[in-house]
Amino acid sequence: MSKNKNISYGKQWIFEEDFSAIEEVLRSPFLTTGPRAAEFEKSLCELTGAKNAIVCANGTAALHLACRALDVSDGDIGLTSPNTFLSSANCIEFCGGEVDFIDIDPETLCISPELLEQYCQTHKPPKVVIPVDFAGTPANLPEIKRIGDKYGFSIIEDAAHAIGSSYTHEGVEYQCGSCSHTDLAVFSFHPVKTITTGEGGAVLTNNDELARKVRLLRSHGMVRNMEIYDGKEGPWYYEMEEMGYNYRLTDFQCALGNAQLKHLEDFKKRRIKIANKYSKEFDKIESIVNPSFPNDASICPHLYVIQFTEGYQKRYDVYKALKNSNIFCQIHYIPVYWQPYYKNKYNYEKGKCPNAERYYERCLSIPLYPALSDEVVDYIINEIKKID
Numbered sequence: 542m543s544k545n546k547n548i549s550y551g552k553q554w555i556f557e558e559d560f561s562a563i564e565e566v567l568r569s570p571f572l573t574t575g576p577r578a579a580e581f582e583k584s585l586c587e588l589t590g591a592k593n594a595i596v597c598a599n600g601t602a603a604l605h606l607a608c609r610a611l612d613v614s615d616g617d618i619g620l621t622s623p624n625t626f627l628s629s630a631n632c633i634e635f636c637g638g639e640v641d642f643i644d645i646d647p648e649t650l651c652i653s654p655e656l657l658e659q660y661c662q663t664h665k666p667p668k669v670v671i672p673v674d675f676a677g678t679p680a681n682l683p684e685i686k687r688i689g690d691k692y693g694f695s696i697i698e699d700a701a702h703a704i705g706s707s708y709t710h711e712g713v714e715y716q717c718g719s720c721s722h723t724d725l726a727v728f729s730f731h732p733v734k735t736i737t738t739g740e741g742g743a744v745l746t747n748n749d750e751l752a753r754k755v756r757l758l759r760s761h762g763m764v765r766n767m768e769i770y771d772g773k774e775g776p777w778y779y780e781m782e783e784m785g786y787n788y789r790l791t792d793f794q795c796a797l798g799n800a801q802l803k804h805l806e807d808f809k810k811r812r813i814k815i816a817n818k819y820s821k822e823f824d825k826i827e828s829i830v831n832p833s834f835p836n837d838a839s840i841c842p843h844l845y846v847i848q849f850t851e852g853y854q855k856r857y858d859v860y861k862a863l864k865n866s867n868i869f870c871q872i873h874y875i876p877v878y879w880q881p882y883y884k885n886k887y888n889y890e891k892g893k894c895p896n897a898e899r900y901y902e903r904c905l906s907i908p909l910y911p912a913l914s915d916e917v918v919d920y921i922i923n924e925i926k927k928i929d
């Protein structure tokens with residue numbers, strides 16, 4: 542069966558009703574940001590509990606808008622995790638900021654609050670910190686907020702992996718993206734993420750002024766309404782207040798987003814079921830370390846990352862053997878400061894973040910997505926067992 546079909550590490554799942562929702566918009570007067578966008582934004586607020594949601598072109602644009610709303614600019618320092626996709630760092634560079642990386646906690650694989658605090662004690666405090674909820678596990682946001690309050694930095698939660706996850710702090714449950722301990726949060730709706738709009742993203746915030754700025758920058762920094770008209774020029778008057786972008790999301794993508802959001806609970810259940818099965822099977826294999834999902838959180842697992850205790854060569858061999866069996870795994874992530882751009886600009890050296898590097902040498906993301914059938918899950922488990 543699965544011998545001839547490529548199995549990727551992540552994949553979308555589009556239902557019949559999702560197609561109908563898109564078609565309805567294509568037959569309506571609004572193709573770009575319109576009523577479905579407003580509806581999608583409202584649904585994202587309801588899901589997370591955040592006061593404002595602004596949908597945009599993709600997760601990278603969302604991070605860029607969030608940094609701009611916080612006024613990150615020339616020479617400002619932004620910190621993020623080395624164990625992330627490029628965008629969590631690039632968004633700081635887009636604004637002229639300088640990026641530094643704080644090593645991860647080897648348990649959560651998210652930015653280490655202890656090392657973040659150490660950094661703040663010994664360096665000029667950053668303007669912004671961008672924690673990443675790696676693989677769906679929330680970063681320790683309450684603790685990062687405590688440090689932020691002390692040293693005066695803002696926080697953007699990169700929740701691209703974490704829609705549908707929540708964490709508990711002092712007995713209260715908070716959704717990832719709720720902005721209860723952050724200034725802003727972002728989601729991505731790329732096809733490998735938990736729900737998709739093709740390309741797409743969102744910025745969330747409880748701060749109305751930040752929301753206003755994100756909306757403004759999403760569409761050229763342009764204002765057009767009767768309040769600013771005030772007798773100037775004519776009723777056609779519009780005004781550019783800030784240097785903005787065209788980062789809007791189309792209404793047919795928003796219709797898909799709304800339809801996808803209705804599947805989120807089922808997607809989460811299916812992801813948990815597959816993750817539990819993997820976990821049970823790999824517990825029996827000595828050379829494999831299962832991911833540790835925290836007890837004080839309800840995780841919607843985005844990635845299933847196993848680690849090989851025997852290190853780099855073993856991981857390399859397994860990756861290649863699985864590829865020959867048509868199972869296409871991924872590596873999340875090469876430490877971002879190893880990228881030539883960051884290495885050349887800042888002279889960041891290997892060894893800078895030892896936890897992230899050690900983790901990188903051992904990690905392998907095996908397929909995890911709700912459309913994986915039980916049959917294919919068993920196939921993947923058997924192929925991995927064969928290699929051991």
Ligand SMILES: *Cc1c(COP(=O)(O)O)cnc(C)c1O
Nearest residue numbers: 599600601626628701729730731
């Ligand atoms: C996917 C991803 C992004 C970027 O999202 P795009 O929609 O692809 O631009 C940012 N951060 C993390 C952690 C991601 O996984």
